[in-house]
Amino acid sequence: MARVRKDVWQLPANDKTLFWYGEAIKVLQAKPITDITSWWSLAAMHGIDKQLWIDLGYLDASVALPFDPDAEGFWNQCQHGSWYFLPWHRAYLAAFEAILLDAIVKKGGPADWALPYWNYDPTKRDTLKFPAAFAPELLDDGSKNPLWVKERYGRTGNGSIVILKTDVAVGQLWQEPEFFDGPGDIPTSFGGTQTAFSHGGTGAGLLEQRPHGPVHVLVGGTKEGTSSDILKNNGLMAMFETAGIDPIFWLHHANIDRLWESWLTARHHPQDPPDAYKNPTDTDWLDQPAGQFVMPRPDGTTFTTTARQVLNTKDPALNYEYQDIAIPGQRPLLVARLNRLGVAPADANQLAGALAMASRKSTELVGQTSTAVRIAGAATDASVQLDSSATSNLTASLSVRPQAAPGAAPQAPDRVYLALENITSTTDAGVFNVYVNLPKGANPAEHPENLAGVVSLFGARAASKAGGPHAGAGMTQTLEITDIVDAMHLKGELNTQTLDVKFVPQTPITANSKVDVGRVRIYRQTR
Ligand code: C2O
Secondary structure: OOEEEOEHHHOOOOOOHHHHHHHHHHHHHOOOOOOOOOHHHHHHHHOOOHHHHHHHOOOOOOOOOOOOOOOOOOOOOOOEOOOOHHHHHHHHHHHHHHHHHHHHHHOOOOOOOOOOEOOOOOOOHHHHOOOHHHOOOEOOOOOEOOOOOOOOOOOOOOOOOOOOHHHHOHHHHHHOOOOEEOOOOOOOOOOEEOOOOOEOOOOOOHHHHHHHHHHHHHHHOEOOOOOOOHHHHEOHHHOHHHHOOOOHHHHHHHHHHHHHHHHOOOOOOOOOOOOOOOOOOOHHHHOOOOOOEEEEOOOOOEEEEOHHHHOOOOOOOOOEEEOOOOOOOOOOOOHHHHHHHOOOHHHHHHHHHHHHHOOOOOEEEEEEOOOOEEEOOOOEEEEEEEOHHHHHHHHHHHHOOOOOOOOOOOOOOOEEEEEEEEEEOOOOOOEEEEEEOOOOOOOHHHOHHHEEEEEEOOOHHHHHOOOOOOOOOOEEEEEEOHHHHHHHHHOOOOOOOEEEEEEEEOOOOOHHHOEEEEEEEEEEEOO
8 A cells, every 4th residue: 555645734632643744853853964864964955055054053164975955966866847847856855755755664654644735725715825834933841843943934024924825826726737848838837847857947837836936935035134145044944955955845835745646637629639638658768868857765775767767656656646646626718708709508618628738839929029028026017018010810710709600610729828938037036927908907806817927036046047958048938818808808908019017026125136028929829
């Protein structure tokens, strides 16, 4: 029987899962960083910044480190902006879990212990709260809570962690049938862009973009204060180099890993391509000829593994499954539109299928900004210049109404995407909302129907580094805006030469952070 990773919010009152997690953390934290099974080396595998760790008190400056803290190798190994994001983090969590389990069993704990997950479910408000056991500094007996760390500054920097349902909008994951995409493809796929090994590239998949990124930043955040060193102000979860130190990191990633399992069960539409909602069969992904993941064993030795070796979580080497991978409220695509048009449910299903079938290879640029946009302060406006012939193609597609004639296939409108290309930043600790076509002078908070989505800067700093593998190209994120554009069209508001986009920071973002969106583009995915 595979061990069961349980929902942290559904643990029974007398459950010992988190108690044993804390006990294992104490064991691993007592080991020196030179031991690859220590808490510190495990966190450094994700990322390390030597000076920052020393400044924060997590590293003794006099210790001779076993690996170069500036090199990408066994340490600084995490895969981001890449189609390896999901398999790498799965292998990493499994290695971590095995080391914890070993410590737990040696202390007399349960042999079926498994890492719990934090399911921030946008349909259940209470699950968005920060898991209670991780919050207090001290336990009832006055001892230090091993699940606590100081550097969790939250959304505004005052330590209160507030996550909104729009920050963790998982619904869009079930509308993206393809696991990976090619460099420069719009829209982004579920699992990321086909890349070589990447410690912070441009091509984050939808799951990595959100909810993954916003949860990192909204927990870590940036401390209120005036230190000129941006990194020192950031919470642990807000940066690759420190995220693994925070015990909540592992529950967050267990949930990301669980959402991958959920995606594999997403409802197919009759016209979906044969590889819809399936893992890649490409051997560059499965077998990683470019290099394998290197992981530690509880006995202090290492082993290598690949995506192929982590696909089945019930395989004895991984030996876990999730308590629940059900998809909350998967809705057919464009329900709002179909309701507006009064489409019968049977036709609606066919429409949704036709939409899912659209190939990513046929996208047309509809419009773009002419200059980079710097995001700062309360809000930043950008105006996207629309190409008139591409816009009339789009309008024509939106004008299509389902055919009432028996036997005639209903036609679907094109899907429309807003791409924020080449986002560069000197900080990872930022989250902003993106609105499209807000009425003049309107309060964005009163117009959720104009919210294209939430974007986090988690990973932006690594992707911005000149000289890195991607030479500072920054990140690209895509937001589907079909519903918004379709509603505009129905109201006759799409007949202009521009589309207004408004960036509204959720976290403090100053001009000092140099958050630039290289280009805002709108694409239509044709059928
Ligand atoms: Cu490698 Cu959530 O980060």
